[in-house]
Amino acid sequence: xxxxxxSPEQLEIRDTVREFVTREVKPVLLKADRLDVADRRxxxxxxxxxxxxxLRTLALSEDNGGIGADxxxxxxxxxxxxxxxxxxxxxxxxxxxxxxxxFDRALPQAERDxxxxxxxxxxxxxxxxxxxxxxxxxRLGVNYxxxxxxxxxxxxxxxxxxxxxxxxxxxKTGVANAPxxxxxxxxxxxxxxxxxxxxxxAADAPGVIVAPHAKAWPHGTSGDVTFADCRVxxxxxxxxxxxxxxxxxxxxxxxxxQAINLGIGRAAYEAAIGYAKLRVQGGxxxxxxxxxxxxxxNIAIKLEVxxxxxxxxxxxxDHPEAYADRSLTDLPxxxxxxxxxxxxxxxxxxxxxxxxxxxxxxxxxxxxKYVHDARVCxxxxxxxxxxxxxxxxxxxxxxxxxxxxAAE
Amino acid sequence: xxxxxxxxxRDWQMTARxxxxxxxxxxxxxxxxxxxxRETFDWEIVKKGSKLGFRTLAVPKEYGGHGTDFxxxxxxxxxxxxxxxxxxxxxxxxxxxxxxxxxxxxxEQKARFLKPFVADDTFLLGKGISEPGAGSDNxxxxxxDPKSGLKLRAERKGDDWILNGEKCFIANAPVGKLFFIDAxxxxxxxxxxxxxxxxxxxxxxxxRIGKVFNKSGWRxxxxxxxxxxxxxxxxxNVVGQVNGAVRKAGGGGEDTTGGDxxxxxxxxxxxxxxxxxxxxxxxxxxxxxxxxGRYLFEQQIVQLHINKxxxxxxxxxxxxxxxxxxxxxxxxxxxAGLAMNFSTDVVQQVTELYxxxxxxxxxxxxxxxDKxxxxxxIWSHLAGDSVQRMKVARRLS
Numbered sequence: 001x002x003x004x005x006x007s008p009e010q011l012e013i014r015d016t017v018r019e020f021v022t023r024e025v026k027p028v029l030l031k032a033d034r035l036d037v038a039d040r041r042x043x044x045x046x047x048x049x050x051x052x053x054x055l056r057t058l059a060l061s062e063d064n065g066g067i068g069a070d071x072x073x074x075x076x077x078x079x080x081x082x083x084x085x086x087x088x089x090x091x092x093x094x095x096x097x098x099x100x101x102x103f104d105r106a107l108p109q110a111e112r113d114x115x116x117x118x119x120x121x122x123x124x125x126x127x128x129x130x131x132x133x134x135x136x137x138x139r140l141g142v143n144y145x146x147x148x149x150x151x152x153x154x155x156x157x158x159x160x161x162x163x164x165x166x167x168x169x170x171x172k173t174g175v176a177n178a179p180x181x182x183x184x185x186x187x188x189x190x191x192x193x194x195x196x197x198x199x200x201x202a203a204d205a206p207g208v209i210v211a212p213h214a215k216a217w218p219h220g221t222s223g224d225v226t227f228a229d230c231r232v233x234x235x236x237x238x239x240x241x242x243x244x245x246x247x248x249x250x251x252x253x254x255x256x257x258q259a260i261n262l263g264i265g266r267a268a269y270e271a272a273i274g275y276a277k278l279r280v281q282g283g284x285x286x287x288x289x290x291x292x293x294x295x296x297x298n299i300a301i302k303l304e305v306x307x308x309x310x311x312x313x314x315x316x317x318d319h320p321e322a323y324a325d326r327s328l329t330d331l332p333x334x335x336x337x338x339x340x341x342x343x344x345x346x347x348x349x350x351x352x353x354x355x356x357x358x359x360x361x362x363x364x365x366x367x368x369k370y371v372h373d374a375r376v377c378x379x380x381x382x383x384x385x386x387x388x389x390x391x392x393x394x395x396x397x398x399x400x401x402x403x404x405x406a407a408e
Numbered sequence: 409x410x411x412x413x414x415x416x417x418r419d420w421q422m423t424a425r426x427x428x429x430x431x432x433x434x435x436x437x438x439x440x441x442x443x444x445x446r447e448t449f450d451w452e453i454v455k456k457g458s459k460l461g462f463r464t465l466a467v468p469k470e471y472g473g474h475g476t477d478f479x480x481x482x483x484x485x486x487x488x489x490x491x492x493x494x495x496x497x498x499x500x501x502x503x504x505x506x507x508x509x510x511x512x513x514x515x516e517q518k519a520r521f522l523k524p525f526v527a528d529d530t531f532l533l534g535k536g537i538s539e540p541g542a543g544s545d546n547x548x549x550x551x552x553d554p555k556s557g558l559k560l561r562a563e564r565k566g567d568d569w570i571l572n573g574e575k576c577f578i579a580n581a582p583v584g585k586l587f588f589i590d591a592x593x594x595x596x597x598x599x600x601x602x603x604x605x606x607x608x609x610x611x612x613x614x615x616r617i618g619k620v621f622n623k624s625g626w627r628x629x630x631x632x633x634x635x636x637x638x639x640x641x642x643x644x645n646v647v648g649q650v651n652g653a654v655r656k657a658g659g660g661g662e663d664t665t666g667g668d669x670x671x672x673x674x675x676x677x678x679x680x681x682x683x684x685x686x687x688x689x690x691x692x693x694x695x696x697x698x699x700x701g702r703y704l705f706e707q708q709i710v711q712l713h714i715n716k717x718x719x720x721x722x723x724x725x726x727x728x729x730x731x732x733x734x735x736x737x738x739x740x741x742x743x744a745g746l747a748m749n750f751s752t753d754v755v756q757q758v759t760e761l762y763x764x765x766x767x768x769x770x771x772x773x774x775x776x777x778d779k780x781x782x783x784x785x786i787w788s789h790l791a792g793d794s795v796q797r798m799k800v801a802r803r804l805s
Contacts, residue, residue, distance in 0.1 A: 036443070036622075038441075038443060039443065139699055141700075141704070141707045141709065142699055142701075142702045142706065142707060143700060173770060173771070213771050213772075216772065217772050217773040218768070218771055222771050281545045281550075281556070282544065282548070282550040282553065282556070283550045283552050283553030283556060286544075291794035346760075350785070350788065353785070353788065354788045354789060356789075357789045357793070358538070358621075360785075360788065360789060361623050361624045361625055361786060361788075361789070362621055362622060362623060363445075363622040371624075375763070375781065378760075379763055379764065379767060379768050380768060384764070385764065388709075389709075
């Protein structure tokens with residue numbers, strides 16, 4: 001049964017995170033000196049506090065020491081965090097997502113027992129997925145409804161040494177969380193094997209060099225990572241199929257980025273409605289004027305519709321059986337949520353900023369940050385242009401031959 | 409109908425294009441990137457532009473200016489804005505207030521202020537209206553709240569007026585040498601009946617500039633607070649009548665619209681320059697950058713984006729030039745206001761479409777694409793907010 005009544009646990013965690021954001025995050029991040037989008041430093045102490053609340057290991061199973069949150073709960077938390085700060089939300093959701101996929105699903109038991117305690121014990125330990133390489137951006141725009149015959153395969157390689165260790169040679173770019181990661185999941189081609197493998201590499205392993213991006217466009221923190229003859233134990237090879245699992249492609253993944261985007265729109269909305277109730281022009285609070293009231297209503301409509309599509313996509317992740325019995329359409333619900341949310345939240349943030357008049361563009365005020373943040377989401381790694389093509393391919397039932405197969 | 413430009417209009421357009429390409433564009437992004445608001449400004453570009461006539465373009469010839477028509481002014485603003493919208497506005501802001509001097513000031517005031525303005529390459533003008541508690545209320549005074557609107561007080565004392573209060577979000581405040589200041593001279597009367605305009609030189613005792621605002625867009629364009637603490641202004645600096653209705657730039661005795669006729673044209677002409685810039689770089693990008701071995705332009709969605717950008721830009725150009733032409737012919741209409749509102753929607757759509765054509769490159773967004781989008785957001789509160797739209801609707805009614 002499609003049911004969006006939140007459980008007592010979900011309500012409790014939402015309230016906990018909201019209180020954390022109100023009491024700890026906003027007082028720090030809404031200060032004038034932290035609102036300049038050209039100069040954003042990650043507040044490490046807040047990330048550590050969030051970790052103590054369990055948010056770093058939110059999606060990791062309880063058996064493995066996490067909170068065991070499902071997809072919907074993870075999205076609720078991501079929205080709450082992003083309503084405080086999109087960078088904090090981006091770092092925490094990426095680590096939480098990877099912790100679940102790596103430790104719960106992809107890492108062999110022996111290695112998990114060895115690596116997990118260290119990860120759990122360190123509130124500053126984050127994870128990163130080192131996959132992207134230069135010139136491998138999506139080519140969907142030129143390959144719509146056609147196989148991508150020229151798709152480049154990974155340049156990163158791993159070869160097995162005599163003692164069984166893997167020796168990795170790789171240059172990865174635009175790796176989210178790279179500057180704060182204690183471990184990287186690295187995609188590689190393995191000589192003599194079909195497909196791609198994923199190796200787990202400690203950030204302090206010899207040969208790992210991280211070059212943080214000074215002014216990256218995406219939220220959180222990112223960097224380029226080089227693995228130069230980097231050796232890891234044989235057991236650090238993740239299970240087959242891990243590359244696809246971690247890439248979360250296909251449009252059916254957990255809509256975490258969309259929830260962050262929603263949180264940005266909500267922050268803008270909350271600021272706008274608060275100000276519209278206080279600011280008096282035309283003889284009454286501006287919220288009581290039709291022009292502003294309608295603007296606020298339009299923002300609220302966009303937030304509610306976006307949340308409904310995001311929650312549906314998240315619920316679908318938690319209830320895959322709902323596809324099988326045809327309760328849900330077999331369309332890429334995450335991608336659909338992405339396209340709508342990105343466009344709607346930029347409009348919402350712009351409308352909210354307009355409520356503030358000239359203060360909406362001042363760098364020491366939050367509204368310009370929300371507009372910037374919403375624009376960062378809209379022009380993210382995978383453009384809405386390509387996302388629409390992906391939806392169109394799904395509508396037509398086009399099945400893209402696996403990239404790996406095309407490259408063989 | 410004749411859409412051809414005169415030789416003189418074409419000459420000004422070409423001079424502006426050359427100056428924009430050779431002097432403005434090369435420094436635009438570097439100035440935008442400077443983090444401290446008051447340091448983004450560059451007096452050298454002001455001086456160079458002034459020598460070519462871009463500071464005094466709208467001053468009548470009898471006062472030593474260039475006395476250009478509105479069509480020329482629109483063309484020049486768009487050309488300068490094509491290289492940097494904020495620098496274009498820094499020049500045209502002077503035209504706005506030199507229109508006001510020529511239309512609203514006495515001959516004695518014109519001689520006293522226009523002459524030094526024309527002679528000094530670093531003489532910039534501004535006007536103080538907005539205050540912390542009065543923004544929209546100045547633009548659209550509410551009938552049911554006659555006390556609303558600006559509060560800066562001016563009281564007569566002998567041959568002088570004593571000004572007390574503050575202004576905020578005032579363009580050119582940190583760099584201007586002469587300002588028009590709207591002050592309440594009859595606090596018991598509604599705004600339009602109790603306000604007087606004063607000419608206030610920068611060095612007036614008791615007048616100082618406060619904070620310089622750090623904007624996300626239009627970073628070159630200076631904007632600041634003004635503080636008046638018993639500032640002493642002579643009676644000779646009163647513009648028009650005491651408690652005279654608020655006068656508008658370019659209006660004066662021959663106001664053809666009942667509104668701010670230059671200011672509205674200014675914002676839509678400037679937006680046109682940004683749109684021209686965005687169209688040009690979008691086309692160049694799409695035709696030179698490849699994805700998967702093929703030019704971006706080969707993608708249908710990219711063609712559709714570029715089509716929409718050009719379509720909106722050309723529609724805006726038609727509207728801008730029609731408004732300028734109507735101003736020159738003294739045709740009464742509300743088109744300037746409508747064009748200004750329209751330019752908000754167009755400039756924001758066109759710059760967002762450009763950013764979409766461009767997309768994120770690795771982990772970074774092209775600085776120029778980002779700047780255009782940030783500059784375009786400025787229109788939200790200047791030209792396209794609901795008050796500016798309702799104001800035009802009420803004029804139409």
